[in-house]
Amino acid sequence: MEMSPHQPYITTKLDEFANWARTSAIWPMTMGLACCAIEMMSIVSPRYDTSRFGAEVFRSSPRQSDLMIVSGRVSNKMAPILRQLFDQMPDPKWVISMGACASSGGIFDNYAVLPGVDRILPVDVYVPGCPPSPDAVIFAIMQLRKQIEAGGKAMVLAKNA
């Protein structure tokens, strides 16, 4: 972004402008899986309040959301549904793997739990913890904002434009 000292306008690239706009309007999907979902709900509660960062608008439909927070253990039965929901989200889209279970299966090393959601989804940010505190989730959203502003997957716009 370049600001001219004598002219009343700024010049920028469309991509950069779009990415700048996106950082402040990340809409997560209302999709709670397990324990982490409760902490995910806490991030919109008054004490944490993600509306400070424009990420409080939880949408119930994948068609309206940009961010999937995989909040909890993903069972083998849930995995295909998760993938379908991800496919239904419009580009550009991001995934936060919240907690030990979503990231690696956590303490559940058994027949029922997917050992890490990155086997079926492209994860952008992993959040450690069991469950991670809401602060950690907000930190993950901040990391994601940095990724988006730096380009990241927002290049999709350039291809479609």
Add this chain to the structure above:
Amino acid sequence: MSTLDLSKLESSPDLLISQGDDKDSLVISMGPQHPSTHGVLRVMLKLDGETVITSESEIGYLHTGIEKQAENLFWQQAVTVVDRADYLAPLSNSLCYVLAVEKLLGIDAQIPVRAQVLRVIFTELTRIASHLVQLGTHAMDLGAQSIFMYAFEMREQILRIMEFVTGARMHQSWFRVGGLALDVPVGFIALLDKFIESFPERLSDMRAILEKNVIIMDRLIGVGRISAADAIAWGLTGPNLRGSGVAYDVRKALPNSGYENYDFDICVHDGGDCYSRFVVRLNEMYQAWRIIKQGRDRFPGGPVVIDDPKIVPPAKTVIQHSMEALIHHFKLVSSGFNVPEGRIYQSVESPRGELGMYVVSAGGNKPWRVRWRPPSFYNLQALGALAPGNLIADLVAIIGSLDPVFGEVDR
């Protein structure tokens, strides 16, 4: 474990919506990703217009294998996985498991009074926190977003106490076989007093907003009605059963941890509908507060674990000086302790109802079987009886009022 084959992941779209067997009905799938199913429930609904004809719940989307996982851990370690089943009330789960193992070991009479009082205080704090989540999400389902904010703010006060004492906000794993993991830190009483002082006022604020609220009353009264006889026949427990007028509470019927010494009422409401269950939960929070207050008043001193080095690891300061303590510690960490052969059913009153565990020991250092009786599982199956005849919008209210937690339903 092998990677999933992505080509097989596309589920058939005709499963989501289709014509029913007769011409006028429509079959739709609600969930498993639906904001009002409180997790990952899928309900197959057969509709006539907007009226539900039949509703069939499909569960298992959060099946975690917790029962099986517990069999592969030492007796003490299994507390961690047990915590994660009913994730809104982790301490109720661990209380139930720990009591069962203590009975198998024959040490249930030796648990120090301080540990018992702290167990009661923290289980009741968990109950309030759990009911607050239910209340907040239930109200949000009905369209009252601000109640969610109030409820979660109140819940944060409890989580702050939990974090201060146990180091964890949600999965504390603080109850151990033989007592507690650690004693409470200095400053706990001041924090608890602050909570005890401020809670009734905030609860009555909440009650003032909700209890006589026209929208809440319109949406809940007469919806999802179940008679006392039906409620018993469906195996409902907890607030769902008490909302139908049956005064059954495990804390009174089969008291543990000294619950018989506390003065509290069983909250009963005889409407049998969603509103009754909602009122019962509001009243129960007040009763839980009364129990916490009594626990605070009697708060005894003394140890928080039993004096048995074969079960409870010795204190770090002792290990540094005593060879015997070091050996005990090493044995406990490397191979746990053995529990004599036997089987036992233990139940506690979790926020959702009668939580039972059938624990079997084959004499080894790991459980042979930990079978659950999750209250949500039994409460949820009544949905098939409650939903028909109601509108599809009321189904959301009914699911919310049953308060299922899927970590527990699916295990």
